[in-house]
Amino acid sequence: MEENGKTKEEILAFLKKAKAADTNYERVLSSMCTYPHEIAVLAHTQFIESNMGDPGLFPGTFDLERQVLVMFGKMLHHKNCPEKAGYLTTGGTESNIQAIRSMKNFRHDIPKPNIIIARSAHFSFDKVANLSGIEIRKASLDNLLKVDLDSVRSLIDENTIGLVGIAGTTEFGQLDPIDELSELAIEKNIFLHVDAAFGGFVIPFMDLDYSYDFKLEGVTSMTIDPHKMALSTIPSGGLLFKEPEYFECLEIHTPYLSVNKQYSLTGTRSGGAVASTYAVMKHLGRKGYKKVVSDCMSVTKKLVEGADKLGIGTVIDPVLNIVALDVPEADLVRKKLLDEHGWHVSITRDPRALRIVIMPHIKNETIELFLKDLAKAVK
Amino acid sequence: MEENGKTKEEILAFLKKAKAADTNYERVLSSMCTYPHEIAVLAHTQFIESNMGDPGLFPGTFDLERQVLVMFGKMLHHKNCPEKAGYLTTGGTESNIQAIRSMKNFRHDIPKPNIIIARSAHFSFDKVANLSGIEIRKASLDNLLKVDLDSVRSLIDENTIGLVGIAGTTEFGQLDPIDELSELAIEKNIFLHVDAAFGGFVIPFMDLDYSYDFKLEGVTSMTIDPHKMALSTIPSGGLLFKEPEYFECLEIHTPYLSVNKQYSLTGTRSGGAVASTYAVMKHLGRKGYKKVVSDCMSVTKKLVEGADKLGIGTVIDPVLNIVALDVPEADLVRKKLLDEHGWHVSITRDPRALRIVIMPHIKNETIELFLKDLAKAVK
Known part of the structure; x- marks a missing residue:
């Protein structure tokens, strides 16, 4: 300098x-x-000093985040307190990392866990593997580039704790058969994370006969990114668990803050992006x-x-x-x-x-x- | 909605x-x-749509980040291409996670690695432990609440890959004896990460007889947060490695982007925060x-x-x-x-x-x- x-x-x-x-x-x-969107930028700027890493200091922004989670809940057929079952992340990668971390923490009885993703999954899962040491098995695709159910089934063993399905693959925008993955997850009593980082703000606004969210019993968590198709500002990701207890698996004790627990991957967290997401979702409807x-x-x-x-x-x-x-x-x-x-x-x-x-x-x-x-x- | x-x-x-x-x-x-700072907010808003997760699209913002890394380098007595040895993170937690991930990747020959931190370290290291499964050993403090060197030494074993020292503890603002930790790290041939998330923008601007940065041979990485004392916007963290090769240990292959490698923990990454950090550091000097x-x-x-x-x-x-x-x-x-x-x-x-x-x-x-x-x- x-x-x-x-x-x-x-x-x-x-x-x-x-x-x-x-x-x-x-x-x-x-x-x-x-x-x-213009209103997203306005809201972000207005709340630019707000830090959701210390939410007790920012109850106004915290409430905006709860309202965003409730809106996510409605969009995604969530049934059990969405406002207590997720948070706004920095984006799809953090959401995916945290979804898998929650599975691993919940199933701490499994010493060498693995999860199964499609070969078409986003590269953030390579980060998950490298970070966590968890084994990631990649299932093959069918001729429409959807994950092949037989391949997924063949990769499951007694150490498999979860599956990942994709609603809108990054490369082809293809939709995995989440309904069938959901059946399989229920049958095997394992988690199912749906990566709808991109599709989450597209699919609900089309006339598609396609189920991919919490309407399906087997879906246990979802990634949905406001800074992609929802026109919010960076960094705005979303993570929602089916049950608050899965979210609570991410708990870390925090001394010297206004609250004594933290669930996010990052510490300091943009309140500006929270306000931005709230504003644009409410404005567009x-x-x-x-x-x-x-x-x-x-x-x-x-x-x-x-x-x-x-x-x-x-x-x-x-x-x-x-x-x-x-x-x-x-x-x-x-x-x-x-x-x-x-x-x-x-x-x-x-x-x-x-x-x-x-x-x-x-x-x-x-x-x-x-x-x-x-x-x-x-x- | x-x-x-x-x-x-x-x-x-x-x-x-x-x-x-x-x-x-x-x-x-x-x-x-x-x-x-006012100029930080102006710059952030101007670059609000810039995504450093895809830097090939934003060479202007990418260059601003290189200039920030060079400024960090000068502040922290870095000797070997700072512009190739780090990046702007979302904050101290991401920086700490990534520093430890780099150690683990570099020392992949150690199957059950451990690191040693002070009992006074930030709670982000509890996230590191939970995420990575790496063992975190906590050394006790002396009566001035600095990490106790004898305690650190006694915790080192053949699986120890690194130490963490703190330049400005979160609770007391105390300074660990980084010079002595550096000697120890050199003696044991292990990494030394310095968490200067808070102190990094305080210590260089005081008249203190205290060494804590890359001037010390044993220091291999540093956390330094612009969104704390540097008056930048959230989310602005900093991570700098002594050698570009330690940074390169974070490499993940990225198809379908403008570049084919990514080193950050998050995918999409705020270019606004990069411009903000550049602006306020250049403006204040x-x-x-x-x-x-x-x-x-x-x-x-x-x-x-x-x-x-x-x-x-x-x-x-x-x-x-x-x-x-x-x-x-x-x-x-x-x-x-x-x-x-x-x-x-x-x-x-x-x-x-x-x-x-x-x-x-x-x-x-x-x-x-x-x-x-x-x-x-x-x-």
């Missing part, structure tokens, strides 16, 4: 330059983040989110139809607003799209395809421009 | 009510958080932080002198801006101060004393008012 500080004007000028070097979301087709989702799905359809006209199909029929375009030499096409046209797309692992997430910042006009450049890039 | 959203005005009115229920920091003498710290120390002195006039001593002579007042029936006095006067103070564990953290929001006038109420409460 330098001895003398820079003036406010110097700092703001430098920040402006740094900001200009960042990519505008307008050309980002690879991210599950987007611009937060179900009707607002239905509009967000139906707009994204309409742009998704436009992309699929436009690609089809170029002779490009999709790896699976898109279920949510995520599209995997089946393009030969996908890595090369991706590079061309970036280097020659400034588009950020990503690549799925298996099969290698062009992955595009249609977030709310992607408009019809964006897709028109993108399709023109795609046509050039695949030539 | 309700079907119809509320208007912006309705939301803002409700947020105002919630905000009024939160405690103003002016009566909070128990927290290591405070109001962030060493001179600015010296003023912040010297003001806090002057208020600390005022509190100690005022308490002394009431016949109340301190458990140890305060080294930093944390005071433990040796009051009989501390729990009762704490309750009276809160119930009758609205002051939030906390209680140390052993001995039980009134703990007061003099953050920048505590002014001389605050302490004058507090001392008057303290006089009534101890009667």
